[in-house]
Amino acid sequence: MKIAIASDHAGVDLKESIKEVIDELGHECEDFGPKTKASVDYADYAFPAAEKVADGTFDRGILICGTGIGMSIAANKVKGIRCALVHDLFSAKMTREHNDSNMLAMGERVVGPGIAIEIARTWLQTEFEGGRHATRIGKVTSYEC
Numbered sequence: 001m002k003i004a005i006a007s008d009h010a011g012v013d014l015k016e017s018i019k020e021v022i023d024e025l026g027h028e029c030e031d032f033g034p035k036t037k038a039s040v041d042y043a044d045y046a047f048p049a050a051e052k053v054a055d056g057t058f059d060r061g062i063l064i065c066g067t068g069i070g071m072s073i074a075a076n077k078v079k080g081i082r083c084a085l086v087h088d089l090f091s092a093k094m095t096r097e098h099n100d101s102n103m104l105a106m107g108e109r110v111v112g113p114g115i116a117i118e119i120a121r122t123w124l125q126t127e128f129e130g131g132r133h134a135t136r137i138g139k140v141t142s143y144e145c
Helices: 009-024 043-054 069-075 089-097 113-125 132-143
Strands: 002-007 028-031 060-065 083-085 103-107
Touching (some): 002 009, 002 043, 009 028, 009 060, 009 103, 009 113, 043 060, 043 069, 043 103, 060 069, 060 113, 069 083, 069 103, 089 113, 103 113
Parallel strands (some): 002 028, 002 060, 060 103, 083 103
């Protein structure tokens, strides 16, 4: 699987840890930045990563900022993106099984590194159930502008 990953300045450290998990699971990863903790605007990194997931260049994407909120809002502005803001393992599993989320957002200032790594691992390893959930996703997709 090809994974796009990006953060803002507040998510750089967690992003590096998540990249190790992606590699450990045997997936390909491209880092959309930033490389340093100098202050940046999250949208400048969320949009390019989300656009590449939406156009199929990448299978999924992971976004990290201080809270995860800004990144998830920005990503969900891109047509075709279903970005879930997740802070627990149950939600990580459900957002894949029931919502077929194609992007995951987390907050480095909200989630500890240990649980964040497990959230990413769970999200990457969980498949979409389809069935009645596919019908629901279809309704959401058809509503997009």
